[in-house]
Amino acid sequence: MKKDKLETTPHLGLINFALGFAGRAQLAKVNKAAKNCRKATAKTLRSILEYASGTEWGRAHNFSEILKARTDEELFALYQKNQGITDYEDIRPFVERHKNGEENILFPGKPKMYATTSGTTGKPKWIPITNEYYDNVYNKMTKLWLYTFLMHKPRCFSGKAVSIVGKAIEGYAPDGTVFGSVSGVTRRDIPDFIKPIHSAPAEVFEIADYTARYYTIMRISIEQNVSIIITANPSTIVEMQNNVNEFFEDYVTDIEKGTLNKNLKIEPELRAVLEGYFKPNPARAEELRKLKAEHPVILPKHYWPNFQILTTWKCGNTKIYMEKFKESFPEDMLYQEFSYFSSECRSGLVLNGKDDTVLFPHMHYFEFVAKEDLESENPKYLQIYELEKGKEYSVYVTTWSGLYRYPMNDLVKVTGFYKTIPTIQFVQKINGIISMTGEKLSETQFIQAVKTAEEKTKLSVQFFVGFADVQNSLYDFYFEFKDEGITQEQTNLFGQAVDEALKVLNIEYAAKRDSFRVKEPVSFQLEKSSFETYKERCIAAGKGRDGQFKLNLLMQDEERHNMFHSLIKK
Template sequence: MQGTRPIKYRVLPPLIYPTTMLCCLALFFAFQAQALPLWVCSYVPVTFGAGIIAFFERYTPHLDQWLATKTDVWNDALFMVTVQMVLPKILTFLVAVTLLQLIEKTTVPPQALWPHHWPIGIQALLMVLSADFLRYWLHRFSHQLTPLWRLHAVHHSPPKLYWINVARFHPLEKAVQFLFDAMPFILLGVGSEVLALYFVFYAVNGFFQHCNIELHFGPLNYLISSAELHRWHHSRKVQESNANYGNNIIIWDLLFGTYFFPKDRQVEEIGLVNKDYPLGYATQLKTPFLGRIDQYMMPLQSVVDIILNMLLKIRMNKIKRSDYQRLIQAAQNPSKAQVDTLLSIVHANRNTHFGRSHNFAAIDDCSSFMQNVPVHTYEHLRSQIHAQGQSREPVLTAAMPVMYNQTSGTTGKPKYIPVLQQNLDALKRSQHIFSYMQYRARPEAFDGKLLGLVSPAIDGYLENGIPYGSASGHIYKTMPKIARAKYVLPIEVFEITDYDSKYYIIALLSLAEENITYFGTANPSTCHRLLEVINQQLVTLLQELTTGTCNCLDTLPTAQAAAIRQHLRPNPTRADQLRQLAQATGTLAFSDIWPYLQILTTWTGGSCGISLAGILPYFPANIQVIELGYLASEVRGTITIDANTNTGIPTLDENFFEFVEKTAWENGTPEFIGIEALQQGAEYYLFVTTSAGLYRYDMNDIVEVTGRFANTPTIRFLQKGKGVTNLTGEKLYESQIIDAVHRAEIEFQLKPKFYQVLANQQDMHYECYIELATSTRIEPEQIAAYLDRRLQELNIEYEAKRSSGRLHPLILYTLKNGTYEHYKKHCLAEGQREGQFKTLPLQYRHDFHFDLAPYIE
C-alpha cells in the first residue's frame, strides 16, 4: 500500500522535520553573528519555520480532513495573538517587576545559580531539559486534576491538528504554564539570547507537534516530542491520550513510564469525548467553568449563569457538611437513631389527648411504645385529626398543623394528613440531601434550567381556616433564590385547575427553554402527557412561542394570568428551531427539545416502571434516571442515597419505622420488628410513626429490602398492600402482574403507556387492558396466552387453579390512544391529586370505578 503513494510521500516524511529545524536554528545563529536585533534573530527563523510547515500541510498532508477552514484559522489565530504573544509579554512584565522587588531583599541572588558562562547552546539545552521536566509534571497533573483538566480541555478540543492550533490554550492555563517554563528562568536571570534560542526551538517544534504533515521521525521519536507521538496524546480515547506529556522532548515520558507509540496503527479520532464541545474563541474562554462539558453536551452559560452555578456549588458543599453528614451519622447506628427519634416524638406529645390516653409518659423504649399504642389506619385517626383542626387543642400533637396534605381515601372521603412546621423543615432537609446526592452524581444537571412538576402548594382551605394542598408544592415555592432563579415554571402554573390549560401552559413555557438540564416529576405518566400535548398542539404552541402570547391565559383568574404572563417572551428563533426539528423527524422527542437534559427524577418502582420504560426512549440517550424515593402524603419514607444504584435509605432521624413480614401480616400472625432486624431480599408491610400525629400508622405498602448503606438496610417500594386479588385461592400479587407485563414487553417489543388488570369475580378470570405508546399492531390472543403462562410460572396457586379449571384463561384487550388520560381525569375529578396519582395495576373489577368498555379497540 505504501508503495502506491506518490514519491513525495516516500521521500519527504523523514526529511522535513530535521531539515526545517536545522535551518531555523542556523538562521538564529547566523543573525546573531551579524549582531542583528534579538527579535530578528528569533522571530524571523520562527516565521520561516511556520511558512515551511504551512506549505507542506498543503503539499503532503497527513489527513485531508484535518485541513484547516477559514473558521479554524480565525479562532486559532486569535489564540495565537492573545495567548501566545500578548499574554506572555504582560506576564513577563508583571513577574519582572515583582521579582526585582524580591531579589533586592535576598542575600544570595538567584542569578548566581545559573551557569551564565556556559556556551549559549548548552544553556539552551539545559533550559529545555529543566523546563520540560517542570512542564511534564504540570501537563500530567492537568490530565489528572479536575480544575486543571477543565482548563486544559480547551487545548484538546479541536477534532483536527494543524500547526496554528498549537496555540489553543485557555489564558489561565497559559498563565500557569508561564510559572513553570518561563518564570523560573527569568528568576535565574537566564540571558536574553538563551531565551531567544529556546523560543526558536520551542515554537518550531510546537508547530511540528500539531502539524498536519505526513512525517516519519524514526529514532527521533525517542528524543523529541514529535507529531507522531503527540497525535496519540490528542486521541479521544482517554487510555491513549493520558500519555506522551513531553512538551519539547520525550525523555521524561520514557523515564516515568508514560511513553505510548503503537507502530502498527494510526490514531483513530482526536478531540474530546463530547464531540459537540464548542470551538469558538469567545466561548472557550468560558468552557472551563461549565462543568464536565468535555464529556457531555451542555448549555452555554452567561456570566450570570456561571456565578449562579458557583453559588450553587457552595450551597451543595454546605449541605454535604451539615444535613448529609447528620444522616450518615444516623446510618452508622440505626437502632439508636430510631429510638432517639421515637422518644423525641413521644416526649413532645406526651401531654396531648392521645399521649395521655396511651400513657406516653411511661414509654421509654420501642417495646413499651408498641404495647401502649395499637396500629392505626387513617379512619381510626380521622375524627381526632378533625378535632384538633377545629378546636386548636393538642389532640394528637402539641404543635398545630400549618397545612394538610390532601390525598384520596379508601372510603371515598379525602384524607387530610396534618403537616407541622417541623415536618416542612424536615422535608426541606431531606430534599437538600436528595439534591446533593443528585448533584454529586451529575453536577452538570444543575448547570441549566430546572423543570419540576409538582402539585399546588395550596388547593384550598378547610373550614378551620388551615390550608390544604401539597407539601412538595410548598417546598418548591420556598426554595432558596439560587434554585428558584433556575426554575422554568412559576408556582402559579400548578395552581391552574383546568387540566388541559395547565398542560398547555407547561408545554409552552418549557418549549421556550432549550437549556433544560434537569426534569423532575413524581409520575413518569406526566412525561407521556406532556409530550402528547407538545406534538398534538405543536403548530399553535410554536405560533404563540413566536409572538410571546398565550390565549388560554384569558380563562384564568387575573392575578394568576398576570404572574404567568411575566414569563412569556417572543422567541421566534427558538420556534423556528423546533419547527425545523419537527419537520425533520415528524414528531418531537424530549431529546430533540432538550438535548442537554442530564437527569430525570421520578418514581421507577411498581406500576411506574412500565410507564417509565415506555417514555424513556424519547429522552436523550445519556439521561440518568434517579428514583424519587418512597414518598407519600403521610411520610417521606426514604431518601435516594446513591443516585447510581437508586438505593433508598429510610429517614431514620425523622420517622419511626416498624415492619411485618408480608406473609405473616396477610396470614394474621404479625410480628413487628425494627429496622435493624430486616433481612435482605425480604418483603415487609410498613408502619410509620411521625411527628405529625400518625402513630403506628398502617401505610398498606409493601417494601423490599435491597441492601445496606453503612449499617442501615435500604428499602424500595414494591407495591400497595391492596394490590392482591384472590378469586379462587390463587392470591395474585401486583408485583407478579408487573413482572409478567414487563416480560411480555421484552418478548413482543411492546411499549405500553398504561395497563390495567382486573379480577373478574363473576366470570372467574383476569382481564388485561393495555394502551400502547405507539400504534404497533399486536396479536391479543398470543400476548394473553404468554401472560397467562408467565403468571403460572410466578404463582404456583395460579397455576393450580388454571390447571383445575377453576380459573379461566386471561383475556387481553387493547385500548384506544388517550384512554389513560381519560382515566386519569376521572380519578382527579374523584379527588386524587395529580402529583400523587398512581395507578393500581391489579384490582377487583367491582372496585374499579371507570368504564373501559368504550375505549376498547
C-alpha cells in the same frame, strides 16, 4: 441550542456552593445514623414520644410511662403494648378536632398545613403536617435530595428544572389552616438562591384545566435549556411528550410571538400574570421548526440536548410507563428513582443514583411485618435493624405529625444496606388497594361506586369485578347483570356511572382521570353465572378450596384478568 453551548442558570455558582454546603451537612447526619441504625431509631422514637407526651393522644397512650424504659428493647416493647396499629379512620376524629381549631390533640399546638389525599372510604384523608415535621424532615431532606443530583451530575443545574408539583394552597380548614400539596408548598418555600432553577413560575400550577396546565408548562419549558425534570409519576412524562407533538405548531407560534394560546381554558386574572413573563423569541421558534423538520416525532433529547437528570417513580406499577419514553432522552442522562414516600411520610432518599431508597431512621420510626406474616392473627412487628436482604415487608410509620404505628399499606423489598440501614424498593400496594399511577383506588371504593351506579341507572348487577390494565393505563370493569337483556350500550353507560362515582369517592382517581394519566375505563358484560364458572375452573385447577374460596373484586392480576375476559357474554 447546541450540545455543550449551555445557557447557564443565573447564580449557578451560588446554587452549587450553597446546596453543597447544606447537602453535605444533611448527608453527614444520614451517615451518622447509618453507623448504628438501631441506636438512631430508638433515639427518634424517644424524641417523638417526648414531643407528643403532653398531648391528649400521648396521655391516653401512656407516652410518659413508655419513656421510662431503660433499654431500647424495653422501649420498643412498651410502645407496641400501649400504642396499637392506627390507620387513618382511627385518627380521623382527632384530625377533625384539629381542623376545627383545637390544639394539643395528636401533637402539640396546631399543624402548619394539611395534605389531602384519597382514603379507603369516600372521605379524603387530611394528613397533618406539623411545623416540626416540615422544618426537620421536608426542608432538610429537600436540600439533601437536590445535593444528590449534584453528586451524580455536577452540571445538572446548568439549565432549568421542570418541576411538576400540586397546588400549594387549595383551601382552608374551618380554623383557617391551609390544605394543599406539600410538594407545592415545598417548591414555594425553597430558598431564594435556588428559585431561578425553575423553568415555569408557580402561577402555572394554579391553572385548573389539566390540558391548559400541561400546555403552559411545556410552552414555557420547551423555549428554554432544560437539564432536570422532577415529577413523581412517570405517566406525566408521557403526557408532556404527547402534548408537545399534538400542539407543536401552537408552541412555536406562541414562542415566536411571545403569546399564550388564546384557546386555553385559563382564568383571565391568571392569564394576565402569566403573559407578563413572555417576550417574542423568533430565534428559538426557528430552531424548533428546524428540529421538527429533522424529526417528525420530536422528543426531549431533540429540544433539550443538554438534559442531565430525570427523576420519577420507577418501581412497582410505574415501570410500565418507562417503556413509553426510554428512547426519548439523551443516553448519558441519569434516570433516578423518585424515592419511597407519600403524603403521610417522606421515608428516605435514593443516594446511589439508581433505584434504592435509604430509609432515614433519624427522621422517622419504622416498623415492619414480613410478607408471609401479614395474614397472621398476631403478626410480629420487626425493627428496622431486623430486616433481611431479599425479603418483602409491609411498612408502619411513626412521625412528628401525629401518625403513630400507621400502616402505609405498601409492600417493599429490601435490596441491600447503606452501612446498617436497609435500602428498599416499592413493590405494590396491599390490602385491596390498586395504584397504577398514584390513584390508590380501593376495593371498598369500587364496591361503593357500583352501588351508586345501580341507583343512578336503575340497573342491578348479579356480580362484578374490576382489573387494572397497567399496559394501557386504565381499568377494565366486568359486570353480570340480573337482566340478561342488557345491551352493550347500557353496559357502557353503567361503566361510565361507576367511573363518575369513583371520581367523587377518590380525589386522587379524579385527578389522574382529569389529567389523562388514567384513561376512561372499558366495560364488559359477563355471561350468566360467571363467578360460579370462574370458581369451578379455579378449584379444578387446584387454585383454591371450595370452603375457603375468596375473590377480591378489584385486582391487578393478569391470570385472573384473562380468566374473566374469557367469560364475556357473546
